[in-house]
Amino acid sequence: MSNTPKILVINGPNLNFLGIREPSVYGADNLQTLVASLKAQSKELGCELEHFQSNSEGAIVDRIQAAYGNTDFILINAGAYTHTSVAILDALSAVSIPFIEIHISNVHAREEFRHHSFLSAKAMGVIVGFGLNGYRYALDQAVSYVKSKKAN
Numbered sequence: 564m565s566n567t568p569k570i571l572v573i574n575g576p577n578l579n580f581l582g583i584r585e586p587s588v589y590g591a592d593n594l595q596t597l598v599a600s601l602k603a604q605s606k607e608l609g610c611e612l613e614h615f616q617s618n619s620e621g622a623i624v625d626r627i628q629a630a631y632g633n634t635d636f637i638l639i640n641a642g643a644y645t646h647t648s649v650a651i652l653d654a655l656s657a658v659s660i661p662f663i664e665i666h667i668s669n670v671h672a673r674e675e676f677r678h679h680s681f682l683s684a685k686a687m688g689v690i691v692g693f694g695l696n697g698y699r700y701a702l703d704q705a706v707s708y709v710k711s712k713k714a715n
């Protein structure tokens with residue numbers, strides 16, 4: 564892989580409805596605005612960023628598999644699949660790409676079914692409750708991790 568860190572951002576079901584969906588929980592900004600700001604941040608950080616959103620579990624598994632061998636780091640908000648999907652956990656484990664799990668809301672302050680994540684045990688870290696800034700923190704962390712790994 565080249566020296567430029569390659570970061571994949573994956574957003575799961577209903578995150579295409581950011582800005583429409585429960586703004587008191589998820590905020591007023593839409594997904595396009597979020598992706599544009601992550602792309603701008605990527606330019607400053609000197610990384611390549613690709614974004615993928617799907618409402619389908621299988622499509623997310625396919626995209627994770629397609630990242631094998633060509634992606635340094637994954638940032639994933641799997642939405643509701645976080646709490647249900649062994650398949651997404653298995654895909655992330657299969658490709659051995661380090662990842663950060665992100666949640667816009669503080670899932671631990673919400674319904675009990677949101678407290679368990681299938682992904683957390685294999686994540687490098689988990690960012691919850693900081694709104695869309697969580698993606699920005701995760702991107703900073705991912706790029707510094709990949710850069711330091713490539714330097715060694």
Ligand code: DQA
Pocket residue numbers: 576577578640641642643644645665666667668669670677
């Ligand atoms: C979410 C939290 C999940 O419980 C929920 O199903 C989502 C979004 C978040 O970003 O806070 O779709 O992942």
